[in-house]
Amino acid sequence: xxxxxEVKNLYKEYVNDDVVTKVLHDISFTVKEGEFAAIMGxxxxxxxxxxxxxxxxxxxxxGGYLFKGQDxxxxxxxxxxxxxxxxxxxxxxxxxxxxxxxxxDNVILPLTYSRQDKGDAKRLVNKAIDEVGLAHxxxxxxxxxxxxxxxxxxxxxxxxxxxxxxxxxxxxxNLDSISGGQIMEILEDxxxxxxxxxxxxxxxxxxxxxxxxxxxKDGRIVSDEAVQERRKKGLVK
Numbered sequence: 001x002x003x004x005x006e007v008k009n010l011y012k013e014y015v016n017d018d019v020v021t022k023v024l025h026d027i028s029f030t031v032k033e034g035e036f037a038a039i040m041g042x043x044x045x046x047x048x049x050x051x052x053x054x055x056x057x058x059x060x061x062x063g064g065y066l067f068k069g070q071d072x073x074x075x076x077x078x079x080x081x082x083x084x085x086x087x088x089x090x091x092x093x094x095x096x097x098x099x100x101x102x103x104x105d106n107v108i109l110p111l112t113y114s115r116q117d118k119g120d121a122k123r124l125v126n127k128a129i130d131e132v133g134l135a136h137x138x139x140x141x142x143x144x145x146x147x148x149x150x151x152x153x154x155x156x157x158x159x160x161x162x163x164x165x166x167x168x169x170x171x172x173x174n175l176d177s178i179s180g181g182q183i184m185e186i187l188e189d190x191x192x193x194x195x196x197x198x199x200x201x202x203x204x205x206x207x208x209x210x211x212x213x214x215x216x217k218d219g220r221i222v223s224d225e226a227v228q229e230r231r232k233k234g235l236v237k
């Protein structure tokens with residue numbers, strides 16, 4: 001497998017009224033195509049900031065970031081927006097669905113920003129909805145769905161552009177344990193079918209679905225291990 005993401009000596013800081021807040025310190029790692037990696041850490045560890053940089057929602061302060069071998073630090077905002085729209089699928093804790101709008105119309109939303117043929121768009125939407133097991137709910141309104149079903153719609157929406165990678169930021173945070181487990185099984189299944197997934201979480205039980213856990217603390221990587229190795233050490237059940 002080739003490297004999809006290569007991060008080298010990444011630093012991130014924010015400056016407000018001459019006050020400098022250092023968030024990420026000397027972060028280096030790679031993610032291969034088809035990998036399922038979890039970025040795990042407590043609140044304030046910098047994991048969401050790192051995800052925002054990796055998904056082109058924010059910029060690093062210094063260091064290097066290659067995406068598919070391209071140096072993204074040299075890209076302007078327009079180029080980063082194009083990468084974000086075409087290469088990245090997002091799944092967030094809050095679902096971010098349009099209320100009183102059908103499942104189909106929620107999932108097709110990312111395609112309205114592309115130049116997809118209407119027939120192709122419909123095919124892609126139906127395929128994405130089917131992949132999350134909601135074909136029977138395609139014409140239901142989002143406010144008629146359970147929390148777990150809403151998150152399935154969010155995953156379908158993330159899939160519809162056929163992105164290179166899916167970022168899932170605390171995707172089970174608003175769900176009970178049963179619904180959360182079902183969502184993680186969907187992400188695991190997508191990965192087994194070749195999709196690259198990066199999960200951001202503070203919960204160990206969700207991180208354990210990944211092949212690998214990158215653990216952050218105080219903005220630094222303190223460990224980066226395969227889940228199997230963590231099991232051998234007794235760090236994972």
